[in-house]
Amino acid sequence: MADELLHLTRLPDAEREQFRIAMNLLFTEGFLVRSIDSHERAYRFVVANLDLCEAYLAFAGWGLRRDESLGVIAFEGPAAARLRLRKIESIIALIARLLYEEKAGEIELHGERTVRRHQIQDRYRALTKSTLKKTPFLAILRRLQSLRLIRLVGDDNDPDATVILYPSLAFALDAQTIEELEARLAELADGAPVGAVATAGDPGDDADTDDDLDDEDDTVDDADEEE
Incomplete structure (x- = not known):
C-alpha cells in the first residue's frame, strides 16, 4: 500500500487530475458506469490504475467492486454508508x-x-x-x-x-x-x-x-x- 500511495504523489499533473475526478465521482455518485459519457474516462482510468485506487481507498477503510462485463465500478464500504x-x-x-x-x-x-x-x-x-x-x-x-x-x-x-x-x-x-x-x-x-x-x-x-x-x-x- 505504501508503494502505491507513494506512486500517487509522483503522478503527472494530468493523471493526478484524472485520479481526482474519478475519486470525486465515486464519492458523490457511488458508481462509475462506463456507458455514461461523463464517467467513461474516469472508469477507464480506475481500471488502468486499479491497485493505486484500491490502495488509496483502503487507507480509509473502503474498497472497490468492479464488473467489467457490466462496465460498472462501485464502492465497498461500511454498513453506515448504506443507502436508505x-x-x-x-x-x-x-x-x-x-x-x-x-x-x-x-x-x-x-x-x-x-x-x-x-x-x-x-x-x-x-x-x-x-x-x-x-x-x-x-x-x-x-x-x-x-x-x-x-x-x-x-x-x-x-x-x-x-x-x-x-x-x-x-x-x-x-x-x-x-x-x-x-x-x-x-x-x-x-x-x-x-x-x-x-x-x-x-x-x-x-x-x-x-x-x-x-x-x-x-x-x-x-x-x-x-x-
Missing part, C-alpha cells in the same frame, strides 16, 4: 431491476436497456393494485436517476418517454434471477420488512428501508383518477 430508501422507492427500484433483467435477451439500442415510463407504472399497478400519482412517481424516478441507476429521457408529461436502465442496477440490487426479484417485490408489496436496496458500498447486505414513512398519500386506488 423509502419502501415505495424500493419497490420502484426493484421493478426497474426486474425490467433490466427481462431486457437482457432483447436487442439493445446503442447497448442500452430501455423501457417506457408507463411500463414501470403498469408493473407497480399490477403489483400493488393501486396507481402511483404522477408527481411522486416522477420524484422517485429522479431520485433513482440521481443515484445513477437510471436515466430519464423525454418530456415529464409523456408516459411513453424512455427510461434508460443502467447496469448499476445489478450492483445496487443484488438479487440475480427474475424469480428472486419477483419474490422480493411481492414481500415488499405485502408489507413485509424486507430490505430492498444495497449500496455500491455494501452490496452483500440488504439496506434498510424507511418503512415507517407514510407512502399512502402517493397512491390512489385503481378506481380513482391519476393525478
